[in-house]
Amino acid sequence: MPDSAQTPHTNEPTRVWPAGGLQAIPDWVYTDPAIYQREIERIFHGRTWNFVALEAELPEPGCFKRSFVGPTPVIVARDTNGFHVFENRCAHRGAELCRPASGKATELVCPYHQWTYDLAGNLTAVPFRRGIKKQGGMPADFKLAEHNLRQLAVTTRGGVVFASFCRDLEPLEDYLGPEILADFDATFDGRPLQILGYYRNTVPGNWKMYHENLKDPYHATLLHAFLVNFGLMVAGNKSAMIVDASGRHGTMASAKPDQPMVDEASKQEMRAFSETMTLNDTRFLEYVREFTSPWSVTMQTIWPNLIVQRELNTLGVRQIVPSGPHEFLMIWTMFGFTGDSAEMTRHRLRQGNLMGPSGFLGLEDNEAMKFVQEGVVRSSTDVSYIGLGGTEEGTVDHLISEAAIRSMYRHYREVMDL
Amino acid sequence: MDKSAGLKGFAATQVPIDAARIARFEIEEFNTAYAATLDAGKVEDWPAFFTDDALYRITGRDNADADLPVGLVLCEGIGMFKDRALAIATTMMFAPRYLQHHITNVRVLALDGEVITATANYALYQTLVDERTTLQQIGRYYDRFVRRDGTLLLQERHCVYDSLIIDTALIYPV
Known part of the structure; x- marks a missing residue:
C-alpha cells in the first residue's frame, strides 16, 4: 500500500488515495498527524466560515x-x-x-x-x-x-456568528449556497433566540466522522431504535439528504408523517424495529409546527465546524473542536426563542432527551464513532467501503445512500490536494 | 464561573440536630440502595426510587450556576423514567460497562413535615471492557425526599456535575 511511503512527523504528506475513488476512504484521513495539521491549515484556518x-x-x-x-x-x-x-x-x-x-x-x-x-x-x-x-x-x-x-x-x-482566518472569503450566503441557506433560514427565522443551556462532550474519534454520521441517513434508520419505532425517521418517509454544489455542506431532512407507517419489507430489514415497543409518555415525540419548512427534522452539517439541529422542536447548535486526529470536543448550545411560552420551553427541554451525550439518539452516535475510530486505528485492514448508492453524489431524495459522504470527500480531496 | 451559587430552592436552614440525625441516616440508607441498584445494572428498578410526579435532571454546574434549565437527562413524571429505563435496558446501543457510585457528604438542608431537602456529593466511576477505570463524573445531588409509609422516595433529584466535559456518552442514570 502507499501507506509505506509516508514519512512520519512531517507536514508534507505523501499519501496516495487508494484505488476505488470516493467509494474508498483510507484510514489515514482519520489517524495521520500530518494530515490533521494540513486540515488545520487548509480547512479550519483556510477558506471557511x-x-x-x-x-x-x-x-x-x-x-x-x-x-x-x-x-x-x-x-x-x-x-x-x-x-x-x-x-x-x-x-x-x-x-x-x-x-x-x-x-x-x-x-x-x-x-x-x-x-x-x-x-x-x-x-x-x-x-x-x-x-x-x-x-x-x-x-x-x-x-x-x-x-x-x-x-x-x-x-x-439569523443570530449566528461566524469567523474566518481568511480575510477575502465570499459572503456566508454564497459560502453556504441556496439549498443549505434555505433550511438554515427556516431554523433561524428571525425570532430572537433564548439560550437554554450547554452540554460538552469529547468523542474519541476523528472530527470528520461527525460530519459523515450526519451525511449518512442509512445509519439513522438502523442504529436508532427510537427513530424507527416512533416513526421519526423511517425508510419510506418523505426525506432527503441535501448537498450543496461544493459538496461540503449537507442537510439531512425528514418529514414526520401524522401516522407513522412502516411497510413489511422495511420491518424485515430494520432489526431495531419492534412492534411491541411503546412509550409511557409520548409528550416528547410531539411536533409543534412552528417553522416554514416541509421538514420536521433538519440536521445541517455546515463545513467545517457546525451542526444545526432542528429535531422536531428541540433546537441546538453543535460546535466541533478537534484536538488531534483521534478526538474532538463537542460544544452543544441548546436554545429556544424569547417569545416561547413556559409550556413550549418545557416541551423543548423534554424533547432534548433525544439529543446530546445522554440523548436517546445522541449517545448511540457517540458510541458508534468511538467504535469506528478504534477500528481504523487498531485493525490491519486500512480502507472503508462507502458504496451505498453506487458512485452517485449530491442530493438524493431518500435515505439509503452514502452520496453525501462521497460529495464531502470530493471537496476534501480538492482542498487537501490528496 | 460563579462558584458560590447552589441550586435555587436548596438553601440551608437551621435543622434540629435530633431530626437531622434521623433524616441523615434515612438518606444514607436510601442512597446506598440507589447506588447498589444502578451499580448492579438494574436500571429498570431505578424508577421505583421516585414518586409518580417526580422530576429528575442531570445538568452541568455551568448551567446550574447560570440558572439555565437544560438537562442532559430530564424526566418529568414516572412515565419518562420508565421509558428511559426501558430504552437503556432493551433498545439502546452502547458498549457494556461497570459503574460504581460513591455518595458522600450527605447534608440535610431543611425539614418540613415529611419533606426533606438535602444534598450529597457523588463520584461515578466507569469501567469498560479492555479499558482502564475512569472517573465519569463528580457532582452533587440536590434532593427533595418525601417520607411515605416510613420510606423515603425522591420527588426531585438534580444531578449537577462539576466535570463539565462528558467522556463520549453518559448512558445510565446518575
Whole structure:
C-alpha cells in the first residue's frame, strides 16, 4: 500500500488515495498527524466560515466568550460597533489570556504582564512602556498597533456568528449556497433566540466522522431504535439528504408523517424495529409546527465546524473542536426563542432527551464513532467501503445512500490536494 | 464561573440536630440502595426510587450556576423514567460497562413535615471492557425526599456535575 511511503512527523504528506475513488476512504484521513495539521491549515484556518457563537450569548456591548476556530482558541467580543473575533493569545508571550467561559468587561487584560486590549482585540496599553527612571521600557519605535491580537473576519446571519482566518472569503450566503441557506433560514427565522443551556462532550474519534454520521441517513434508520419505532425517521418517509454544489455542506431532512407507517419489507430489514415497543409518555415525540419548512427534522452539517439541529422542536447548535486526529470536543448550545411560552420551553427541554451525550439518539452516535475510530486505528485492514448508492453524489431524495459522504470527500480531496 | 451559587430552592436552614440525625441516616440508607441498584445494572428498578410526579435532571454546574434549565437527562413524571429505563435496558446501543457510585457528604438542608431537602456529593466511576477505570463524573445531588409509609422516595433529584466535559456518552442514570 502507499501507506509505506509516508514519512512520519512531517507536514508534507505523501499519501496516495487508494484505488476505488470516493467509494474508498483510507484510514489515514482519520489517524495521520500530518494530515490533521494540513486540515488545520487548509480547512479550519483556510477558506471557511467557522461557527463561534450565537448572538444571544453576547446580548449587549461588553459581553465576551471563549470559543474556537478549529482547535484554535479565540475570543468573541461585542462592542458598540458589533462583534469581533480574535485569537485568545497575548501578543506578548502567547498566554491564553481569557480564562472564563464568558463574561462582561470594558477591556481584556492579560494576567501575566497586564498587556491590555480593547474588545476589538487592539492593544491599548503596555505597562512600563517608557521604562522607569529612563531605564528599560519598549524600544522607541514600538507601536501598539503592530501588536494587536490576531483578528479574524466576522459575519452574522439569523443570530449566528461566524469567523474566518481568511480575510477575502465570499459572503456566508454564497459560502453556504441556496439549498443549505434555505433550511438554515427556516431554523433561524428571525425570532430572537433564548439560550437554554450547554452540554460538552469529547468523542474519541476523528472530527470528520461527525460530519459523515450526519451525511449518512442509512445509519439513522438502523442504529436508532427510537427513530424507527416512533416513526421519526423511517425508510419510506418523505426525506432527503441535501448537498450543496461544493459538496461540503449537507442537510439531512425528514418529514414526520401524522401516522407513522412502516411497510413489511422495511420491518424485515430494520432489526431495531419492534412492534411491541411503546412509550409511557409520548409528550416528547410531539411536533409543534412552528417553522416554514416541509421538514420536521433538519440536521445541517455546515463545513467545517457546525451542526444545526432542528429535531422536531428541540433546537441546538453543535460546535466541533478537534484536538488531534483521534478526538474532538463537542460544544452543544441548546436554545429556544424569547417569545416561547413556559409550556413550549418545557416541551423543548423534554424533547432534548433525544439529543446530546445522554440523548436517546445522541449517545448511540457517540458510541458508534468511538467504535469506528478504534477500528481504523487498531485493525490491519486500512480502507472503508462507502458504496451505498453506487458512485452517485449530491442530493438524493431518500435515505439509503452514502452520496453525501462521497460529495464531502470530493471537496476534501480538492482542498487537501490528496 | 460563579462558584458560590447552589441550586435555587436548596438553601440551608437551621435543622434540629435530633431530626437531622434521623433524616441523615434515612438518606444514607436510601442512597446506598440507589447506588447498589444502578451499580448492579438494574436500571429498570431505578424508577421505583421516585414518586409518580417526580422530576429528575442531570445538568452541568455551568448551567446550574447560570440558572439555565437544560438537562442532559430530564424526566418529568414516572412515565419518562420508565421509558428511559426501558430504552437503556432493551433498545439502546452502547458498549457494556461497570459503574460504581460513591455518595458522600450527605447534608440535610431543611425539614418540613415529611419533606426533606438535602444534598450529597457523588463520584461515578466507569469501567469498560479492555479499558482502564475512569472517573465519569463528580457532582452533587440536590434532593427533595418525601417520607411515605416510613420510606423515603425522591420527588426531585438534580444531578449537577462539576466535570463539565462528558467522556463520549453518559448512558445510565446518575
